Amino acid sequence: MSAWTSQFSLKSNKLVVQLVLLIFILVLFSILSPYFLSVTNFMNVLNQMVEVGLIAIPMTMIIISGAMDLSVGSILAFSAVCMGVAFERGINIWVSMGIGLLAGVLCGAVNGYLIARHRMQAIVVTIGMLVMLRGLVYVINEGRPISGFPDSFYFLGQQYIGGVPFNAIFLVVMFLIASFVMKKTRFSTYVYGIGNNEEVVHYSGISVVRIRFILFMLSGLFSALAGVFLMSRLASAEATSGTNIELDVITATLIGGTHIFGGRGSLAGTFVGLLIIVFLRNGLNLLGVSVLYQAVILGALLLLAVGNKKFNGV
Amino acid sequence: MRHPVLTMEGISKEFPGVKALSDVNFELYPGEVHALMGENGAGKSTLMKVLSGVYSATQGKIKLKGKEVTFGNPLDAQRQGVSIIHQEFNLFSNLSAAENIFIDRPEMTSRFGRIQWSKMFDEAQRLVDSIGGGEIDVRKEVRHLGVHSQQVIEIAKALSFQADVLIMDEPSAALPENEVKKMFEVVNRLRAQGVAIVYVSHRMKEIFEIADKVTVLRDGTKIDTRSIDEVTEQSLIQMMVGKEVNQLYPVRKQEHGEKVxxxxxxxxxxxxxxxxxxxxxxxxxxxxxxxxxxxxxxxxxxxxxxxxxxxxxxxxxxxxxxxxxxxxxxxxxxxxxxxxxxxxxxxxxxxxxxxxxxxxxxxxxxxxxxxxxxxxxxxxxxxxxxxxxxxxxxxxxxxxxxxxxxxxxxxxxxxxxxxxxxxxxxxxxxxxxxxxxxxxxxxxxxxxxxxxxxxxxxxxxxxxxxxxxxxxxxxxxxxxxxxxxxxxxxxxxxxxxxxxxxx
The missing domain is CATH 3.40.50.300 (P-loop containing nucleotide triphosphate hydrolases)
Structure with missing residues (x-):
């Protein structure tokens, strides 16, 4: 039997389809739009993908572990507003940033506590948090935007280093670190293990509760980080920040080959998935395609990417 | 001379790169319990899957009551009189026993698709009673029933198709020791009713208790079919393994320590x-x-x-x-x-x-x-x-x-x-x-x-x-x-x- 000799990998190493799709998109829009293929445009795209990209890192891990975090957009806004409010009270901007990040981690800890410790359904818990935190955001700052941060803060989201946006460099570094963690450390074995068979991991004397808890804390932290970068890029904290961002994040993750029921997937895949959706959006924008149609196309793409795997029996 | 209810002739089954069955002959007579034995990978389950319509054989013929048949799928096989009861039961735990027995069956619905409940319950109870499951209330949801009762429901479901041949795959695996006896009673009733039973099991003791004949497979080929009186546990193991396993349990060389x-x-x-x-x-x-x-x-x-x-x-x-x-x-x-x-x-x-x-x-x-x-x-x-x-x-x-x-x-x-x-x-x-x-x-x-x-x-x-x-x-x-x-x-x-x- 060929299955006997073929090695089996949990990391979806079949990124071929995704890469072909990405190249296809790049070539197609280069032909269709005169503005697409330019350094300025590319750097713009990279600059704008950072928030989704940052959240996609823990999201990939969480989905591999067989769970889901839908509260990321609300955590993003909540942390951003916490930071904004702290700053308005006269606290130093970097200290305020620390407060914002801490708020994110705390939200993640609440998710983790309910999901890991009390074994509540991840989707249910995070939907609850999604709704609750969004409400809390409006309560805290009464829906008005917070702005007027010092110039030094805008470095994070607006500064270019050697022609490349700083936040994009930050994102790539984060992806590289996370990729290393998900390949070389025992944490990765546990995450893939939990996604494939949680009970076996538990029966092997490993604290599943702790791993899940860490994952949701990470998700909170990275969502908050995304909030900080978004504030810096747009120069304001708004109550609507990050609305529906979870859909983009999950779409990128799934297009990247991560299995929705867990157990399989990779950060490299997610990164490619991310590039696919941002360049597609950008290209369609340049062609003047309405946002409504863009949604249709993106949805169809997701169905295609996931369906393709089903048909090939991957 | 009785005629076999089922004959499998020269059955071969190939998967890409591996021959799971080669030229297997198998005969089954009405009213007999025929044990099928072999180590894992010997081809027992492949043979049973061919028989129950899950796989189609690469070569060979299946004759049912003298007529050559082909089974496109398990439902097809069931309709023609060959049913299989898997080791893991396929029951809907939130439906009643009767509904499980008669799931998706046109004869239980009226012309407009309405389920004829009373007919279904009566029929189900009759079936269950006929195999000695009189204490089971077929209106009860399956999840409230014990393992043995669930198995009875599975058997009743198979019988509701007028099964001539019933394949039982490791029927005792899910049962606690004391319920195996009850299962045997059911099997004995079926035997008396003339149903031919293929009994797939690893458990020697059961084979000697219930089977009339035994067929041993090894590496995809049939080794032999014998009457149960002609074999011993030792000779069966020998047939299955192909070599002599004289000492299953090793002898203790030294006493264990005293330290608690x-x-x-x-x-x-x-x-x-x-x-x-x-x-x-x-x-x-x-x-x-x-x-x-x-x-x-x-x-x-x-x-x-x-x-x-x-x-x-x-x-x-x-x-x-x-x-x-x-x-x-x-x-x-x-x-x-x-x-x-x-x-x-x-x-x-x-x-x-x-x-x-x-x-x-x-x-x-x-x-x-x-x-x-x-x-x-x-x-x-x-x-x-x-x-x-x-x-x-x-x-x-x-x-x-x-x-x-x-x-x-x-x-x-x-x-x-x-x-x-x-x-x-x-x-x-x-x-x-x-x-x-x-x-x-x-x-x-x-x-x-x-x-x-x-x-x-x-x-x-x-x-x-x-x-x-x-x-x-x-x-x-x-x-x-x-x-x-x-x-x-x-x-x-x-x-x-x-x-x-x-x-």
């Missing part, structure tokens, strides 16, 4: 039952009891899967164990009863599975040390003779015996002092069983203290230095080595108060 490694005082199993015993260095202590006796709970308590009161003393120090993690730290290992759910992560490699419990020791900081993991996994692959092309192979593709060796191996790698084995050879073929027994034996000789929990009596008797018989959360008897035989053991386990005192 584990002492359990008043360990609570539930709100009312507490248990005490001790385990010595290098000893194999068998725990035997019918389901509900509490032996499984003892394992769960010792491994920190369940909490409660009582004292656990390891090497003279009283310890608290509240999680598997803490148990592991106290050098207790547990090979759980259901390897698919609790033992192995199937898509992962042998190497990953073997290293799972001890990854912290095989890492530098948080980074896994590839070289040491490789070395460790190679060592245990060899020690346990796990058969696979490489340790990078996913465990999903291993045979049951090799999978079980992976579970044992991953815990040996953790260098335990106390090893709890629960059903260590469940769903494992005879050849691998002998190997696993040898491993267990060797471990004990090396000084590992082993707690053996098993529902297979020959195993408990053959391996244990001492056997504690449990009944409803109490130790009701203790057998020293060589004292127990199967009859006594079962008697103590099921009717503890018949004679003799308690320990």
């Amino acid at each position: 490694v584990l002492q359990v005082n008043q360990l609570s199993l539930d709100s009312t039952h507490r248990i005490s015993f001790e385990l010595r260095r290098g000893e194999i202590l068998g725990l035997f009891g019918v389901p509900g006796s509490g032996s499984h709970t003892i394992a769960e308590r010792l491994f920190g899967l369940k909490r409660g009161t009582g004292e656990i003393i390891i090497n003279g120090t009283s310890v608290r164990i509240n999680s598997p993690n803490e148990a592991k730290a106290k050098r207790i290992a547990y090979v759980p009863p259901d390897r698919h759910r609790q033992g192995i992560i199937k898509p992962m490699s042998i190497r990953q599975n073997l290293s799972l419990p001890i990854l912290p020791e095989l890492s530098k900081g948080i980074v896994m040390d590839r070289a040491r993991i490789e070395q460790m996994s190679g060592e245990y692959m060899e020690k346990l003779r796990i058969k696979a092309p490489s340790d990078q192979q996913s465990v999903d593709f291993l045979s049951g015996g090799n999978q079980q060796k992976v579970v044992i191996g991953k815990w040996l790698a953790a260098k335990p002092e106390i090893l709890i084995l629960e059903e260590p050879t469940r769903g494992v073929d005879v050849g691998a069983k002998a190997e696993i027994y040898n491993i267990i034996h060797q471990l004990a000789e090396e000084g590992l203290s082993i707690l053996l929990i098993s529902s297979e009596m020959p195993e408990v008797i053959g391996l244990s230095d001492r056997i504690l018989v449990l009944y409803k959360g109490e130790v009701v008897h203790e057998f020293a080595h060589g004292e127990a035989d199967q009859e006594q053991l079962l008697q103590r386990a099921s009717h503890p108060r018949l004679e003799g005192g308690t320990v």
